[in-house]
Amino acid sequence: MSVRLPLLAVAGALLLAGCGSGSAAPKDDPGVFAVGVVRLITGNSYTRAWQDLHSVDQKVAPLDEYVSCESRSPVLAAPTSMKAVGTSDESVGLGDGKFLKSKAVRVRMVFPGAGNVLTHTVHLVAEHGHWKWILPSWRFRDYRADKCPTDAASAPPPTQA
Numbered sequence: 001m002s003v004r005l006p007l008l009a010v011a012g013a014l015l016l017a018g019c020g021s022g023s024a025a026p027k028d029d030p031g032v033f034a035v036g037v038v039r040l041i042t043g044n045s046y047t048r049a050w051q052d053l054h055s056v057d058q059k060v061a062p063l064d065e066y067v068s069c070e071s072r073s074p075v076l077a078a079p080t081s082m083k084a085v086g087t088s089d090e091s092v093g094l095g096d097g098k099f100l101k102s103k104a105v106r107v108r109m110v111f112p113g114a115g116n117v118l119t120h121t122v123h124l125v126a127e128h129g130h131w132k133w134i135l136p137s138w139r140f141r142d143y144r145a146d147k148c149p150t151d152a153a154s155a156p157p158p159t160q161a
Contacts, residue, residue, distance in 0.1 A: 031084030033131040034105035034122040046070045054132040061143040073150035079109035095140020
């Protein structure tokens, strides 16, 4: 089996881990939190990952719906290692149109096989003194429209090279 397919599945699943809402700055290390979220998603632990999802996104993607939808396209090959390789401050948009300050954490994942490395940026925001992750805006819109973002008809916007 080609490693490309699992890498694409992981990249798609990780698009889940986007951004959130503002409140008191958490004391927890954002890098550690981001790696934990990515570990949950790449381990197909959607119920547990949902618990750390921002409340606005939890309302648009209730637990049962989120787990059912995300389980339709599970991550096929878990990374052999991952670590946070950088953090910066960025403004991010929630799916409902609000923009907030976030911590953009770059998480580097290594997959089985030579040269199979993926770096994904996870946006975290403070909510009630804790870090939360959010859905990318296109996934938020799909859930709000009662569409599963992992279905073939749904697709992320094209990336720029």
